Every structure is written in structure tokens, then in C-alpha cells.
Amino acid sequence: MSSIHIVGGGPAGLAAAEVLSLADHAVTVHDHKPSLARKFLMAGRGGLNLTHAEPWDLFKMRYAESADWLAPALDAFDSGAMIAWTEGLGQPTFTAKGGRVFPKTMKASPLLRAWLARLTAQGVTFRLNNRWTGWTEDGAARFVDASGAEIIERPDALILATGGASWPRLGSDGAALEILSAQGLTATPFHPANSGVTIPWSPQVLERHEGEPLKGLAVTVGRTRLRGDVVITRYGLEGSVIYALGPALREALAKAGEAALWLDLRPDENDVALSERIKATPSHQSLANRLRKALSLSPAALSILREAGAPPTEPLALAKRVKGVRLPVTGLQPLARAISSAGGVRREALDAHFMWTDRPGVFLAGEMLDWEAPTGGYLLQASIATGRAAALGCVDWLNEA
Numbered sequence: 523m524s525s526i527h528i529v530g531g532g533p534a535g536l537a538a539a540e541v542l543s544l545a546d547h548a549v550t551v552h553d554h555k556p557s558l559a560r561k562f563l564m565a566g567r568g569g570l571n572l573t574h575a576e577p578w579d580l581f582k583m584r585y586a587e588s589a590d591w592l593a594p595a596l597d598a599f600d601s602g603a604m605i606a607w608t609e610g611l612g613q614p615t616f617t618a619k620g621g622r623v624f625p626k627t628m629k630a631s632p633l634l635r636a637w638l639a640r641l642t643a644q645g646v647t648f649r650l651n652n653r654w655t656g657w658t659e660d661g662a663a664r665f666v667d668a669s670g671a672e673i674i675e676r677p678d679a680l681i682l683a684t685g686g687a688s689w690p691r692l693g694s695d696g697a698a699l700e701i702l703s704a705q706g707l708t709a710t711p712f713h714p715a716n717s718g719v720t721i722p723w724s725p726q727v728l729e730r731h732e733g734e735p736l737k738g739l740a741v742t743v744g745r746t747r748l749r750g751d752v753v754i755t756r757y758g759l760e761g762s763v764i765y766a767l768g769p770a771l772r773e774a775l776a777k778a779g780e781a782a783l784w785l786d787l788r789p790d791e792n793d794v795a796l797s798e799r800i801k802a803t804p805s806h807q808s809l810a811n812r813l814r815k816a817l818s819l820s821p822a823a824l825s826i827l828r829e830a831g832a833p834p835t836e837p838l839a840l841a842k843r844v845k846g847v848r849l850p851v852t853g854l855q856p857l858a859r860a861i862s863s864a865g866g867v868r869r870e871a872l873d874a875h876f877m878w879t880d881r882p883g884v885f886l887a888g889e890m891l892d893w894e895a896p897t898g899g900y901l902l903q904a905s906i907a908t909g910r911a912a913a914l915g916c917v918d919w920l921n922e923a
């Protein structure tokens with residue numbers, strides 16, 4: 523039996539603990555927060571989207587340029603395995619319209635309770651309020667407890683699963699990546715992924731429509747056009763369609779310092795069909811009334827239409843505007859408000875089992891690795907899959923050592 527310490531009690535670290543304790547190793551999970559998996563619990567607030575039921579090859583493409591890197595870990599723990607695992611913990615799941623998979627309770631807390639009970643029964647030890655701070659000169663792992671006392675550990679292997687750097691108050695604050703970078707590990711600084719965009723709204727939009735959704739849109743950035751809903755916020759727009767456009771927006775912002783979103787408020791019909799319906803409304807009525815009646819535009823959609831300047835009155839020009847409202851984007855919301863982080867530990871630094879090649883016996887997993895994916899269950903799937911893969915790699919490495 524080997525002693526393995528895991529830093530980070532989020533989904534990736536707990537998944538590693540599950541595999542290692544099942545393989546009869548002595549497992550200790552450290553977390554610097556007073557309780558475990560705070561981000562996982564927060565993820566359950568708006569409905570815990572565990573995974574996605576789309577065809578598996580399509581699923582893996584969501585990881586874009588990291589798809590081939592993550593494929594072995596994902597294939598070993600795919601969406602079906604995620605569902606079976608969740609149900610094995612006594613939490614039935616369902617697939618929502620569109621393919622997102624949730625526990626029937628929608629929450630993370632019952633699943634986490636059952637998971638922690640299973641890990642405890644498998645002998646996993648948890649040390650809370652314990653912050654990992656790096657290594658001593660002779661390679662021992664250093665921790666600092668809540669009283670500020672230093673604790674030195676010499677496990678046979680160490681798994682780091684300290685997360686990204688979004689929502690830092692939940693625990694993953696990016697400090698571990700700085701320690702690792704200072705030790706020479708190749709990493710890209712964390713930056714926001716799945717974050718809202720900043721749009722300088724007029725006072726009319728803000729006063730009347732903050733918090734309102736715009737449903738059934740098509741949103742275009744450059745050559746990427748996606749369908750979905752958005753929500754108007756104080757600072758701009760949020761929503762999974764906005765998050766999915768993040769990489770394209772980031773690229774445009776980096777190149778030009780600004781970007782634009784094009785909203786198609788009625789994507790199911792072409793401009794000619796829309797203009798015919800506008801023409802059929804009485805021309806003496808106000809523009810707002812005609813658009814409301816002809817195209818069922820909500821008050822929020824009507825205000826957004828005006829954000830791009832006074833709408834034309836000629837029906838075809840007006841229909842074209844409805845299908846192409848240009849909104850300037852001045853930035854992305856900061857990392858602290860993003861759902862997830864892009865950046866992290868680069869694949870070049872690791873072997874095929876997520877072991878740091880320059881520091882054998884140290885494995886890394888979860889969101890702290892440099893991959894990114896849209897919302898839709900892909901973040902938890904890859905965090906848990908890489909946690910399990912790192913743990914399996916660790917078992918093999920210990921067997922060979």
C-alpha cells in the first residue's frame with residue numbers, strides 16, 4: 523500500500539481519491555477551504571449539468587484543440603459512465619431537451635454527500651484548512667494549516683487538482699499555478715472562459731430590462747453563428763451561447779481591442795418573409811406595435827433593436843435590422859466572474875498519464891490543466907475524467923517504481 527496525497531477536494535481530486543482508494547492505497551485529500559467541493563456545490567445552484575448526451579465523437583470535439591489530448595481520459599470515463607456513476611451514488615438522472623444531463627434533484631449536494639460517504643467508507647482521509655504551498659528543497663510537500671503551522675509530508679505520490687481561478691472565493695484561486703510556474707512547469711496564465719461580455723448599454727436598456735432573457739436568437743461573431751438564449755445584465759450579456767462564442771470574441775478583442783456580436787432576433791425566417799409580415803400591419807401604428815404584432819418581439823428585444831440606432835421604417839430594411847443587430851463588445855467579464863478558466867498547465871509538461879515529466883510522482887488533473895470547453899456538462903466530465911486518468915497513471919507508476 524502506498525501513501526498518496528491529493529491537493530484539492532473538487533471533482534477532479536475526489537475522482538482521483540475514488541480510484542486510488544479502490545486500488546487499496548492510503549489516500550489523503552487536502553483542501554485549504556474549511557469544506558470540500560465548494561465550486562461543485564455552486565455549480566448545482568443553477569442545475570448541476572453533469573454531462574451531455576450528444577454522440578460521443580461530437581462531444582469530444584467540444585474540447586477543440588485539446589480534444590486529442592483528453593480523448594483517452596474521456597474514452598475511459600465517457601458520458602454514459604458519468605451517468606452510471608451518478609446513478610450508482612443513488613442520484614437518478616434525466617436528459618433535458620437539447621441533450622444536457624442533470625441529476626433529477628438538479629442539485630450537487632445530495633450527490634456530494636453520497637460521494638464523500640463512499641470515499642470515507644473506502645478509507646480516504648480528508649484534511650481541511652490545509653493549503654499546499656510547494657516543496658521543500660529535498661522534495662517533500664509543504665502545507666500550511668489554519669493556525670499558520672507548516673506541515674511537511676512525504677507521500678509516495680502527489681496529485682494536484684487545485685482547479686482554475688474563476689470564482690476564487692470558492693477555493694480555486696490560481697495560487698498553485700504560480701507555485702508550479704516558478705518551479706519551471708510550462709503553463710499558460712489563467713484567463714476567463716465561459717464568461718459574460720461587456721456591452722455599453724444605453725440607460726433605457728439598463729433601467730427597463732436588466733435580468734430579462736432574449737429567447738431563441740442566433741448570435742454571430744465573425745464566422746461563428748450559434749442559436750440560443752441570452753440574459754441582459756448590468757454589464758452586458760450572459761448565457762451559454764455567449765460563453766460558447768468566448769474563444770472567437772477573445773481572439774477579436776486581442777486583435778482589435780473591440781469586437782461585435784450580431785443578434786438575429788428572428789432566426790427562423792428570412793428577411794423577405796419578415797418584411798411581408800411587417801407590411802401586413804397597419805402603417806399608422808407605432809413601429810413598436812407593428813413589430814410586436816408582426817414578429818412577436820418582446821419589449822426587451824425592441825429595446826435591443828434600438829441599441830444599434832433608430833430602426834429604419836421601410837419594411838425590408840427593418841426586417842434586415844431585426845436579423846442583424848450589431849452590438850459592440852468592449853471586453854469579457856473578469857476571471858473572478860467567469861464559469862471556468864482557460865489556460866493552466868500545458869500538455870507538453872506532462873506524460874500521457876498527466877504526470878509532470880520533470881518531477882516523477884507528481885500528477886495533475888482537472889481544470890488546472892490547459893483545456894477549455896463550453897458549458898453543457900463538458901467541464902465536470904473532463905475534470906472527473908482527468909482526475910481518474912491521473913489516478914490510474916499514478917497506480918501504474920507506483921507498480922512500476
Ligand SMILES: Cc1cc2nc3c(=O)[nH]c(=O)nc-3n(C[C@H](O)[C@H](O)[C@H](O)COP(=O)(O)OP(=O)(O)OC[C@H]3O[C@@H](n4cnc5c(N)ncnc54)[C@H](O)[C@@H]3O)c2cc1C
Binds near residue numbers: 552554655
Ligand atoms: C457558477 C458555476 C457553475 C458551474 N456549473 C457547471 C455545470 O453545471 N456543469 C459543469 O460541467 N461545470 C460547471 N462549472 C464548472 C465546474 O464546477 C468546474 O469545472 C469543476 O469544479 C472543476 O473541478 P476541479 O476539481 O478541477 O477544480 P475545483 O472544483 O475548482 O476544485 C479545486 C479545489 O482545490 C482547492 N485548492 C486550490 N488551491 C489549493 C491549495 N493550494 N491547497 C489546497 N487546496 C487547494 C480548492 O479549495 C478547491 O476545493 C460551474 C462553475 C461555476 C463557477
